[in-house]
Amino acid sequence: MNYFEYRHDQLCAEDIPIAELARRFGTPFYVYSARTLRRHFRVFDEAFAGTDHLICFAMKALSNLSILKLFASMGAGFDIVSGGELMRCLRVGADPGKIVFSGVGKTDEEIAAALTARILMINVESGPELHHINQVAGRMQFRAPVSLRVNPDLDPGTHPHISTGHRDSKFGVPLAQVHEYYAEARGLPNLELVGLSTHIGSQITDTAPFNEAAEKVKAIVSGLRSAGVALKYLDLGGGLGIPYQEEPPAPAEYARVLLKPIRDLGLRIITEPGRVIVGNAGIFVTRVLYVKETDVKRFIVIDGAMNDLIRPVLYEAYHEIRPVDRRNPGKPVVADVVGPVCESGDFLARERELAEPKTGDLLAVMSAGAYGFVMASNYNSRPRAAEILVDDTDAHLIRERDTFEDLIRGEKIVELRSR
Numbered sequence: 001m002n003y004f005e006y007r008h009d010q011l012c013a014e015d016i017p018i019a020e021l022a023r024r025f026g027t028p029f030y031v032y033s034a035r036t037l038r039r040h041f042r043v044f045d046e047a048f049a050g051t052d053h054l055i056c057f058a059m060k061a062l063s064n065l066s067i068l069k070l071f072a073s074m075g076a077g078f079d080i081v082s083g084g085e086l087m088r089c090l091r092v093g094a095d096p097g098k099i100v101f102s103g104v105g106k107t108d109e110e111i112a113a114a115l116t117a118r119i120l121m122i123n124v125e126s127g128p129e130l131h132h133i134n135q136v137a138g139r140m141q142f143r144a145p146v147s148l149r150v151n152p153d154l155d156p157g158t159h160p161h162i163s164t165g166h167r168d169s170k171f172g173v174p175l176a177q178v179h180e181y182y183a184e185a186r187g188l189p190n191l192e193l194v195g196l197s198t199h200i201g202s203q204i205t206d207t208a209p210f211n212e213a214a215e216k217v218k219a220i221v222s223g224l225r226s227a228g229v230a231l232k233y234l235d236l237g238g239g240l241g242i243p244y245q246e247e248p249p250a251p252a253e254y255a256r257v258l259l260k261p262i263r264d265l266g267l268r269i270i271t272e273p274g275r276v277i278v279g280n281a282g283i284f285v286t287r288v289l290y291v292k293e294t295d296v297k298r299f300i301v302i303d304g305a306m307n308d309l310i311r312p313v314l315y316e317a318y319h320e321i322r323p324v325d326r327r328n329p330g331k332p333v334v335a336d337v338v339g340p341v342c343e344s345g346d347f348l349a350r351e352r353e354l355a356e357p358k359t360g361d362l363l364a365v366m367s368a369g370a371y372g373f374v375m376a377s378n379y380n381s382r383p384r385a386a387e388i389l390v391d392d393t394d395a396h397l398i399r400e401r402d403t404f405e406d407l408i409r410g411e412k413i414v415e416l417r418s419r
């Protein structure tokens with residue numbers, strides 16, 4: 001469900017034709033639909049109605065300030081994974097009491113910044129991290145609210161690069177050692193043990209792994225209770241998939257399965273959805289430069305590239321590609337849709353069936369809202385694309401396209417001594 005639809009065969013973002021955005025802002029660009037963002041957040045929130053809960057949007061999926069502001073205004077919290085993300089949250093006036101901090105490699109500076117901001121809790125992923133947080137908190141004369149992230153050792157059935165809940169992944173502490181870690185943490189004077197966390201992976205399209213994780217977490221919480229550790233929060237992470245091609249469960253079904261084992265524990269439930277909130281709320285728009293035919297293949301060369309959207313090569317991800325104007329479709333062809341970057345991995349689609357476009361036509365790469373712009377780079381000295389937020393009939397430029405000056409910001413030309 002999203003608000004990118006054809007009107008008179010012209011693709012629109014809410015009430016604005018995409019072609020108009022291209023004329024106004026140039027290509028390539030990302031465009032997000034505020035109506036879709038609000039709707040997705042609401043549907044997810046309503047799925048947990050009746051349970052004491054907090055939704056912490058996993059902002060690594062899409063971290064533009066205007067997007068964060070929109071979610072903050074709807075009462076969202078945030079799951080952050082770096083000091084830079086904390087800065088973004090604070091910049092938009094997000095409530096620090098709704099921020100959780102995840103990640104295996106937090107620096108002392110990041111820990112101190114999180115404590116200074118008085119965030120809700122730090123999700124701790126190792127023994128050494130517990131000790132570091134204890135030390136940093138001691139120096140600051142704070143008690144640090146922490147939650148241990150457990151690795152439930154299960155296979156969420158998703159791409160290996162986005163699977164985090166298996167025992168050989170770097171994330172979390174092993175299930176079997178959770179009790180030891182809590183015992184250790186209780187002996188550290190500057191820590192307050194407030195929660196238990198887990199996050200098993202991303203783009204998960206089956207409810208079974210979520211249920212399995214919840215069951216495992218429940219057993220731990222019960223064990224900890226018997227040992228006298230009373231927690232406040234149970235953080236079940238994110239990971240619900242979206243329909244790129246597959247058919248994931250609806251948020252209501254996901255919530256039902258997730259909550260079944262744990263709803264009677266009396267803990268506040270935290271979730272960290274990223275992709276499911278923003279994935280379908282954004283598209284990437286690019287212009288066709290050339291159609292190139294060799295004796296074996298047809299290539300549609302576009303002005304967008306892997307530096308703009310790396311998911312196809314990084315995760316073998318599928319993104320539907322639609323013509324922005326479908327009034328006079330070209331003949332059906334099978335082609336690779338490729339960018340100008342000097343890499344064979346620079347493709348947005350391979351062996352794709354589509355109506356052959358012409359030079360100058362616009363293409364929409366669908367479901368690009370999550371892990372799209374945030375992963376963009378300046379590889380090949382390409383300016384990062386503009387970001388636009390559409391709200392009914394308004395189009396806001398929420399990030400300017402990089403300029404050439406942006407590309408060299410911070411660089412110095414040094415004069416080397418001649419040798």
Ligand SMILES: *Cc1c(COP(=O)(O)O)cnc(C)c1O
Nearest residue numbers: 058102202238239272273274275
């Ligand atoms: C990436 C991440 C999420 C969000 O995952 P989605 O698949 O986008 O929902 C949530 N929690 C943690 C700890 C993460 O690393």
